[in-house]
Amino acid sequence: MSTDTAADETAVPEEEPAPPSPEPEKSDVDPWERFAATAHEDEDDGELPRRGRVGLIAAHASRVVRHEWTLAAVASLLLAVVMSWPLWTDPVHRVPHDTGDPLVSAYLIGWTGHATLTDPLGVFSLNSFFGSRLSLFFGDSLLGFAPAGLIGSGPQAAILRYNILYTLCVALTVFGGYALLRQLGSRVPGAAFGAVAIAFAPWRLAQAGHIQVIAVGGILLSLAMLARGHGWSLRHGYRPRRTRWGWIAAGWAVATWQITIGFGMGVAFGYLLAGIVVVAAIGWLFKRPRVPGEVLITDAAGAAVFAVVAIVLSIPYFQVAAAYPYAADNADAAERFSPPWLGLITAPGESWLWGRLHTPARDSMYLPGETTLLIGFALLGLALAGFLYSSWTRRQRWFLALGLAVAVVLTMGANFLDDGAWGYMALHEYLPGWAAMKVPGRLILYVTVIAAILAAGTITRLGDRLHEMAVERRVDPREPVRRPPLARVALLIPVALVLLEGVSVAAYPTVPAPPAALSEVDGPMLVLPAGKAEDARLMLWSTDGFPELVNGAATFVPEEQDRMLAAAVSFPNGGAVNYLRAMGVKTVVVRKDRIAGTSWQHVLDFPPTDANVVIEDKGDVVVFKL
Known part of the structure; x- marks a missing residue:
């Protein structure tokens, strides 16, 4: 380009x-x-x-x-x-934050790669959730990571692959934020501060187990590329001579890739792009600036590809919603996950600097992992300063402040005025696709980005002033401009502050090894005990061959799975055996070391009443062949 x-x-x-x-x-x-x-x-x-x-x-x-x-x-x-160094001390056995969602995500990436090579037409139906169609879309599909799934096989490869992608996603957020702020007109210290403040904001520490939330670097990078391609910045406005269709094409390509990761963060991004297009069109109607033809053609093609990909990927979600109506109603979930006002200045427990101090505030919140949304006090302070003292114009600062207010209102979800009736919940009711987001607090991303732009304006203005002073102090105007080294270092102090606020004390747990006998069992199988945590491990372990599993963990669980698990409580009596056979289950695996204290703790206390059931004791598991 x-x-x-x-x-x-x-x-x-x-x-x-x-x-x-x-x-x-x-x-x-x-x-x-x-x-x-x-x-x-x-x-x-x-x-x-x-x-x-x-x-x-x-x-x-x-x-x-x-x-x-x-x-x-x-x-x-x-x-x-x-910033995630403990992860890299053992990247084939450890995962960030917890052994729940990271294991499911590692499995999904492995599955899409495996199915692409072995059964491309069946990629949308997982080997888990046996008997359910389109189970890939029971949550964010992570299809954008599918190419990585083509490399390697088995649980350890899945963990290593996930950790590499996780780290690259964090790095892309830093790089994308830096590129965006540089394009808007920030000096290096301001761009560095804003990029680090976005990537390591305290609220993101609680989201470390959700790669679909961490992976937002494509949003920032695509906006930077699109702004660059259109010759637009906050410093200089629109400059037709600086338009570049190659950057525009790259921006739309990155935006399209971003939407393939999932709609949880992608829906708001799609509407943001649509809003930018509308605002740009209105601005053109008033000012009628010259727009090169190749820019219009590239924009039309890029927007069309983005829209087509988004629509195609949304079709399976609508089909899932039609097949499982109870999975489509996220209004109650949005209300539960809506943060209180206090959440905007409360750090999650994973924060090394603020976590312990904010414990009383978190104790008063529902699901603090999703409702503690501190963007960082260093960022907050410089953003407020940026409204008063900045390299951005007064008009631009007012528009940024307006955008910040809108982002805060939407982030509050149902906890804004009239239970969110004038904000998030109205969009949930009337805007197509908005219901895909059941966690309003994740829109704090846009609060963070706008605050970073305001803060970068302050640091850039300070840098401009230092440069002006250095120019004025030159004895000979032919001498190069030299700013005092201490002044340069001082401009980077805010970067150190946001890094300090971004230090996490979250665990990097070791993933348990699978039972040796599990790889020898043929599916379709039901593994007991079942549950979200247990099933997440099973899904990861199933990357060794991908046998069919009844078990599965996702945003929602089909009622058919609940019924099979309920029937298995009385296993191995004849009624339970017959029901599982009728559902297509051929094998039941009971893990001896995990069964105590669960609903299935007595399944090994009695012999099966059906003589056709074959029992094999394989040490840490007992296998029932139905």
Whole structure:
């Protein structure tokens, strides 16, 4: 994709050429121009003939290594690894946060890769939830991660694959936030602060077990690319000469990939893009700026692809809602998961800095893991300062404040005025697809992003002022501008503060190894005891061959599974055996070490009344062949 030439590096009006200077004023240089320029753009043409091929390759490699986007990408990845370091001490056995949803997600990614190779037409129906169709869509499908599932097999590969993707998702959030803020016009310290504040906000610590919530870097990166492609920034507004259709195409491609991860975070993003399109169209009607034809064509094609993919992926969800009506009503869930006002300034228990101090506040909340939504006090303070002192214009700050207010209202869900009737619940009732989001608090992402933009404006204004002071203090205007090193370091202190607030004390538990005999059992099988935690482990273990399982854990569980589990309470009597046979179950596996204290604790106390049932004791499990 093309980028601007070095001749456009400074934002100087064409009718007033800049006075001779040994270097452009850094406050006037387009930040994204330095960030996204290709490595050859600053090549001295006079040097090309005098260099050999090896020299040119070495020079190009050196520029790539030293380029801002390379440094930003490496820094993002290093931060993601360091901030979750315990995970990487044993990445094939540990998972972040808990052994519930991460195991299900690791399984889903493995399943989509396995089914793509072995049974592409059956990818939507999992090997778990035996007898249920379209079970991939009982929650967020994570289809966007399917290519990773093509690599490796078995539980350990699934865990390692998940941990790599998890870390890359955190890194992409840092990188995407940095790219977005640079495109909007922030200096490096402001962009670094905002990116880290978004990626390591305290509220995200409680979401570490939900990769579909952590994986929002595509939202930020696509917005950066789209803004870049349209030649738009907060600093300079719309500049037709800087439009680039390649960046627009890339932005829509990343946005489309983001929607394939899941609708839990994707629905709001889709409506955000639609809102941006509407606002841009209204702005064009008033100002009638020149828009290149290739921009309109690329936008139309990109938006069409995005819409088609979103619609195609939504069809199975509507089919699931029709087949299981009790799964479609998320209004009650949205009310339960709506955070109180106190939740906006309360940190989750996973926060090293604030967790213990905020325990009394969390004790008064329902499901604090979803309702403690602190964006960080450092971010909050600088965002408030950004409304008063900023490199953004007053009008832009008012619009950002309005967007922030709307985001807060929607995040509150049913706990805003009139039980959310003027906000989230109204959208839940009337906006297509909005009901897919049953956790309003996850919209805190947009509160965090807008606050980061405001905060970056403050830090950027401070950086501009330091630059102006350095320019004024030069004795000879031909001398390069040198800002005091301590001043540069001071601008990075806020980054250290948000990193401190982002330190987590969450566990990185070790995943239990599967019973050795389990891989020898043929499906369809029912494994006892059952339950969300037990079934999450079983789903992961089933990546060793993917035998058919009655067990399964998801956002909701079909009533058929509940009925089979209820019947199994009286197993192995004849009635239970006959019912399970009729449902297609061929094997029941009982785990001796897990059965005590459950509803199925007596299944091993009595012999089966059906003589056709074959029992095999395999040490840690007992296998009943029906």
